[in-house]
Amino acid sequence: MPYNPDIxxxxxxxxxxxxxxxxxxxxxxxxxxxxxxxxxxxxxxxxRLSEWGEIARREWFKTAELRPYVELYEDEFVxxxxxxxxxxxxxxxxxxxxxxxxxxxxxxxxxxxxxxxxxxxxxxxxxx
Numbered sequence: 565m566p567y568n569p570d571i572x573x574x575x576x577x578x579x580x581x582x583x584x585x586x587x588x589x590x591x592x593x594x595x596x597x598x599x600x601x602x603x604x605x606x607x608x609x610x611x612r613l614s615e616w617g618e619i620a621r622r623e624w625f626k627t628a629e630l631r632p633y634v635e636l637y638e639d640e641f642v643x644x645x646x647x648x649x650x651x652x653x654x655x656x657x658x659x660x661x662x663x664x665x666x667x668x669x670x671x672x673x674x675x676x677x678x679x680x681x682x683x684x685x686x687x688x689x690x691x692x
Contacts, residue, residue: 587656601645
């Protein structure tokens, strides 16, 4: 179904007034465009990643390499055929606020982003 702004209303699930640059655990779901099965397929109960799935996994964990204030754990991330789930931990680091706030101030809206065909469906607070 093509996008129709009259019936497709993307609502933010962010808490009003909450500072998402502060330390805490954030649950993130990334969904492919039109829920296309780009990341692989489940065979005999085991997820087999496609090249795109391998890229999604690799890039998720690269986040912690590029951002010293972020922690990611293997057992808190999963790639499925058309989406991925993960928990991103933002540590209390003085450098974190400057980098994260700068990205947000530049107009990055994670809840409404469309990056390389993948819609970031939302970021919830899992615990702060």
